[in-house]
Amino acid sequence: MDAPAKASGGYAIAGGASSTGKAPSAFREAEKKYQLHYDQELKFSKGKLRGKRGRLRERPTDLSEVLDFRSPPRDGDVGVVEVAMDFPGNRRRTVRSLARHPGFYHVESYLTCEECEELAREILETHIDPPASSNHTARHGDRVSGLWAAAGRGDAYDPVSGRDGTCWSPLSLSPSGSGVLTARTLLERLRWVSLGPRYDWTRRKYLRDSPHRELPRGLKAMADGAVASLCAEEGGATSSMSTFGADAALVNFYGAGDTLGGHVDDAEADLAQPLVSLSLGCDAVFLLGGRTREERPTAMLLRSGDLVVMSGDARRCYHGLPRILSSREPMKSSRQGAQGGGLSVEGYLAGHRINVSVRMVAEPS
Numbered sequence: 513m514d515a516p517a518k519a520s521g522g523y524a525i526a527g528g529a530s531s532t533g534k535a536p537s538a539f540r541e542a543e544k545k546y547q548l549h550y551d552q553e554l555k556f557s558k559g560k561l562r563g564k565r566g567r568l569r570e571r572p573t574d575l576s577e578v579l580d581f582r583s584p585p586r587d588g589d590v591g592v593v594e595v596a597m598d599f600p601g602n603r604r605r606t607v608r609s610l611a612r613h614p615g616f617y618h619v620e621s622y623l624t625c626e627e628c629e630e631l632a633r634e635i636l637e638t639h640i641d642p643p644a645s646s647n648h649t650a651r652h653g654d655r656v657s658g659l660w661a662a663a664g665r666g667d668a669y670d671p672v673s674g675r676d677g678t679c680w681s682p683l684s685l686s687p688s689g690s691g692v693l694t695a696r697t698l699l700e701r702l703r704w705v706s707l708g709p710r711y712d713w714t715r716r717k718y719l720r721d722s723p724h725r726e727l728p729r730g731l732k733a734m735a736d737g738a739v740a741s742l743c744a745e746e747g748g749a750t751s752s753m754s755t756f757g758a759d760a761a762l763v764n765f766y767g768a769g770d771t772l773g774g775h776v777d778d779a780e781a782d783l784a785q786p787l788v789s790l791s792l793g794c795d796a797v798f799l800l801g802g803r804t805r806e807e808r809p810t811a812m813l814l815r816s817g818d819l820v821v822m823s824g825d826a827r828r829c830y831h832g833l834p835r836i837l838s839s840r841e842p843m844k845s846s847r848q849g850a851q852g853g854g855l856s857v858e859g860y861l862a863g864h865r866i867n868v869s870v871r872m873v874a875e876p877s
């Protein structure tokens with residue numbers, strides 16, 4: 513998998529229109545269709561184009577072909593099958609599978625709004641910190657601890673004399689000027705956190721012997737429980753999911769304009785084991801394709817609390833996230849991020865999406 517791409521950062525979205533002159537793949541075409549684009553307004557005066565550049569305007573996106581499981585299924589070749597199922601904790605939920613994508617399941621509102629906020633709070637207040645690894649610990653080391661609290665206090669990044677062994681100092685103690693890196697900015701730039709064995713993005717493998725934060729028990733219970741229920745529905749012991757035991761998760765953080773390029777998760781030891789993916793915060797357009805980028809993907813809407821399971825054939829298929837549907841403009845939100853002001857989990861979720869994708873990294877015993 514490629515690291516998620518930050519709208520304002522230096523990552524490139526994977527699978528881009530090739531420099532080899534080949535036509536872009538069907539997956540790439542779909543990514544381009546749903547990505548956030550800006551058009552520069554041109555300024556004319558007396559019929560002449562003036563040099564001064566106008567405002568950037570968000571280009572409208574046609575979402576009419578995005579599958580929304582809450583509306584009656586659109587016609588097409590996707591083949592939505594709907595069943596009501598019981599999950600642990602007295603959860604009776606609607607599960608959709610798609611004839612076009614065997615092994616894919618969508619569980620609508622698996623978590624309630626309150627549960628989403630509670631989980632997001634745990635993630636932001638605790639799970640993102642060392643010994644978990646993140647894009648920040650990879651770059652700045654394990655002193656990047658207590659990021660959420662530091663962002664709430666309005667602290668500045670101070671790797672030399674930060675308080676209590678961390679890299680945070682009150683902003684008032686930092687040299688003034690525009691070059692100060694704040695905890696708010698780092699929170700805005702948080703992209704991924706690895707729970708359970710660390711995922712090495714460069715070598716594309718899990719580092720079993722490095723220090724890490726164990727997969728939190730609540731996340732393990734949620735993923736194991738959801739998979740056990742789907743497995744029973746599929747026929748119990750004969751299902752490919754019957755030996756699943758979650759032991760790791762990648763948590764991705766998206767602001768408006770951020771994307772995750774098309775990829776197949778293939779670093780896990782046993783690809784017969786499913787991926788369990790939970791969405792928190794902003795709605796998003798998710799693309800599920802086939803075994804190659806040439807197959808046209810299905811675009812679907814994922815909302816906060818929705819759970820997706822990719823098992824069987826779908827486990828080996830391309831997928832990605834070209835669009836977060838946030839009402840906040842990315843440029844505005846990163847500027848707000850650098851300025852201070854109120855910080856709440858509810859507010860964070862209103863402008864961001866968190867995805868927790870729980871998996872089994874070990875070989876089944």
Ligand SMILES: O=C(O)CCC(=O)C(=O)O
Pocket residue numbers: 513762764772777789798831832833867869
């Ligand atoms: O954000 C998502 O919904 C997808 C995440 C994903 O594909 C991954 O973490 O491997």
Ligand SMILES: [Fe+2]
Pocket residue numbers: 513775776777831869
């Ligand atoms: Fe993935």
